[in-house]
Amino acid sequence: MTSTRRTHRLALRGNELLHNPRWNKGTAFTIEERKEFGLRGRLPSRANTLDEQCGRAYAQFQSRGDAIHKNTFLHSLKEQNWVLYYGLIARNLKEMTPIIYTPTQGDAIAQYSHLFRRSEGLFLHFPDKDKMEEDYLEQTKGRTIDLVVVTDSEAILGIGDQGVGISTAKSAIYTLLGGVNPSNTLAVVLDVGTDNQDLLNDKLYVGWPHKRVRGKEYDEFVDKFVQLVRKHHPHCLLHFEDFGVSNAQALLERYNDTHAVFNDDIQGTGAVTLAALMTAVGVTKSTLADQRIVVYGAGSAGLGITRQIRDAMVQADGLSVEEANKRFYLLDRFGLIKSSLPSDQIRPAAHDFVRPAEEWDGVPQNNKGETGLLDVVKTVRPTVLIGCSTQAGAFTKDVITTMKEGAERPIIFSLSNPSRLVEVDPKDANDWTGGMALLATGSPFPPAKMPNGKKDYIIAECNNALIYPGLGYGALLCKSRRMTDKMIIAGAQRLASLAPALKDPDDALLPDFDVAPHVNFEIAVAVAEQAFDEGIADVSWGKEETRKKAEEGLWRPVYEEYKFDKDGVDW
Ligand SMILES: NC(=O)c1ccc[n+]([C@@H]2O[C@H](COP(=O)([O-])OP(=O)(O)OC[C@H]3O[C@@H](n4cnc5c(N)ncnc54)[C@H](O)[C@@H]3O)[C@@H](O)[C@H]2O)c1
Ligand SMILES: O=C(O)C[C@H](O)C(=O)O
Ligand SMILES: [Mn+2]
Incomplete structure (x- = not known):
């Protein structure tokens, strides 16, 4: 339904207004507005409601045969029109989120240069580093910026270095599921080159065709950007997405104390997985501390998840950090992370979780001394198996059935995206465990059939989009200058409670x-309340008003009324 909430004073008229997606209403401009803004002759006669427009757009969407054409549509x-875009998707959330986000957006990013029509957001190019402030201000002057989503595109989902992409999709999810005003967000690509040879060979590649800049020059470039954000938008949340694993961790540590920074792959994934695990241990009537956890793929996501669960064991179950660390068995491309591995094969963030080599005497290993997943599972008898390795099918039938021998209800999360990279198809994991596994995946999967005529088992979509929009909205709502571990745990607890x-x-x-919009709203309230408890909220209202303020601050895809004003908004 078209509902009018507020009146906006706009200085835009005619084509400028029709071509501005923030303000354009297309056929939904009222007859009055058409007169006032010089649109009468520019539009066909009949005025539509948003619902009518959504109906038409839905039919057009459906006529696109495959997911990628739906994505480009x-x-x-x-x-063209933000209200229509978000209004349409909000009305068809389950069907359309996988089109604008995971898994289809992964394919769209891989084909970005070929599908390219029009740019969106801010591109900061390494060769123009001396003009960075000018470019930044050109895009942001006169605007309120609450949220910056930035990527350097080195580790897009599980599909690797894509040169450019992802920040616009993550930013759209903040609006769709978190209610963040899209005009107050900025999606940024730091184009520091690419090591993807296919892109470098592609004449149509739209990014900077150059090897990735690394080391000191890279750090200085990123730092220049972060300092610009801090200078011009000190209160905004700075969200890092799909950086390469070593940069991701280092950047988070570098800026965490001085600005509200958030790494989605590390912290968002850690939080959503913690929530799913809290629920799963509730089902098995055990505690986090009771688990033996194998994490397969110790990159940004794997290490973020490990640390998040470890911290929760300490906080909720009263374990010491050392005791909690011992609950984990991490594997990366060199097999189990154990003390006999050369030091360059163990990332700093994994140090707490290195298994003593002696513990593995007598367990089979290959000629390089590496211990593989199946032998780890046979030895450890894990209760929890988490995959974030980008290795499709790595959780074989042997692995799953061996795990089942030692755990009545094995908890198996295959989190690699997009769908084709999943470590085990949940349908198989369900079949191989006789319907006993407790399952979650990173991309959406259909429900699994259960034996003995029991109702279908719904596969939880353990994707950070179920929590990061709420974490972010909570932080920006109360203008917290930090995103603390406790805020993240508060969000995860609220999610698990739902x-x-x-x-x-x-x-x-x-x-x-x-x-997801309701869930993220609840998360936002929990996160902002936690920020008040920690004394880092920076607003004139108090904790008890959080829910009301969160409600008032939500951006909704509805058409509002416009009046012409030559001194009004002109962008
Ligand atoms: N569900 C979610 O919300 C979510 C969030 C973040 C990442 N992910 C997914 O998790 C995957 C990893 O993402 P990331 O950001 O951590 O990437 P990453 O590159 O930081 O980590 C991947 C890790 O897997 C390791 N690996 C590669 N081959 C392996 C093998 N054969 N055995 C064991 N480990 C191996 C790599 O060495 C690396 O450390 C991606 O597919 C991504 O889409 C999912
Ligand atoms: O983008 C997603 O779907 C989740 C996650 O951030 C990822 O990198 O896979
Ligand atoms: Mn990601």
């Missing part, structure tokens, strides 16, 4: 994506 809708499996152990471990 929605993308061009976003270039899980269907809490009421019915045969139900999903996480809430469904069709209620």
Whole structure:
């Protein structure tokens, strides 16, 4: 339904208004507005409601045969009219989120240069580093910026170095699921080159065709950008997405104390996985501390998840850090991370979790001394197996059935994206465990059939989009200058408290994506309240008003009324 909430004073008229996606209403401009803004002759006669427009756009969407064409259709809708774009997707959340986000957006990013029509957001090119402030201000002057989503595109989902991409999709999810005003967000690509030879060979590649800049020059470039954000938008949340693993961790540590920075792959993934695990241990009537956890793929996500769960064991179950560390067995491309590996094969963030080599005497290893997943599973008998390795099919039938021998209800999360990279298809994991596994995946999967006529098992979508929009909205709502570990845990706890499996152990471990806006709202309230408790909220209102303020601050895709004003908004 078209509803009018506020009146905006706009200095834009005619084509300028029709071509501005923030303000354009297309056929939904009222007859009055058409007169006032010089649109009468520029539009066909009949005025539509937003619902009517959504109906038409939905039919057009459906006529696009495959997911990537649906993705480009929605993308061009976003270039035309934000209210219609978000309004349409909000009305069809389950169907359309996988199109504008994971898994389809992964393919769209891989084909970015070929699908390219129009740019969006801010591109900061390494060769123009001396003009960075000028370029930044050109895009942001006169605007309120609450949120900056930045990528250097080195580790896009599980598909690696893509040169440019991802920040616009993550930013759209903040609006769609978090209610963040899209005009107050800025999606940034730091184009520091690419090591993807296919892109470098591609004449149509739109990024800077150069090997990735690394080391001191890279650090200085990123630092220059972060300092610009701090200088011009000191209160905004700075969200890092899909940086390469060593930069991701280092950047988070470098800026965490001085600005509200957030690494989605490390912290967002850690938080959503913690929530799913809290629910799963509720189903098995055990505690986090009772688990033996194998993490397969110790990169940004794997290490972020490990540390998040470790910290929760310490906080919730009273373990010492050392005791909690011992609950984990991490594997990376050189097999189990154990003390006999050369030091350059163990990332600094993994140091707490290195297994003593002696513990593995007598366990089979290859001629390089590496211990593989199956032997780890046979030895450890894990209760929890988490995959974030980008290795499709790595959780073989042997691995899963061996795990099942030692755990009545094995907890198996295959989190690699997009769908084709999943470590085990949840349908197989379900079949191989006789329907006993507690399952979650990073991309959406259909429910699994259960034996003995039991109802289908809904596979929880353990994707950071179920929590990061709420974490972010909570932080920016109370203008917190930091995103603390406790704020993140508060968000994860709130998410877990909304899980269907809490009421019915045969139900999903996480809430469904069709209620993701509600879920993220609840997370935002919990996060902002926690910021108040820590004394780092920086607003004139108090903790008790959080829910009301969160409600008032939500951006919704509805048309509002416009009046012409030559001194009004002109962008
Ligand atoms: N579900 C989610 O919300 C979510 C969030 C973040 C990342 N992910 C997914 O997790 C995967 C990893 O993402 P990331 O950001 O951590 O990337 P990353 O590159 O930081 O980590 C991947 C790790 O897997 C390791 N690896 C590669 N081959 C391996 C093998 N054969 N055995 C064991 N380990 C191996 C790599 O060495 C690396 O350390 C991606 O597919 C990504 O889409 C999912
Ligand atoms: O983008 C996603 O779907 C989740 C995650 O951030 C990823 O890198 O896979
Ligand atoms: Mn990511």
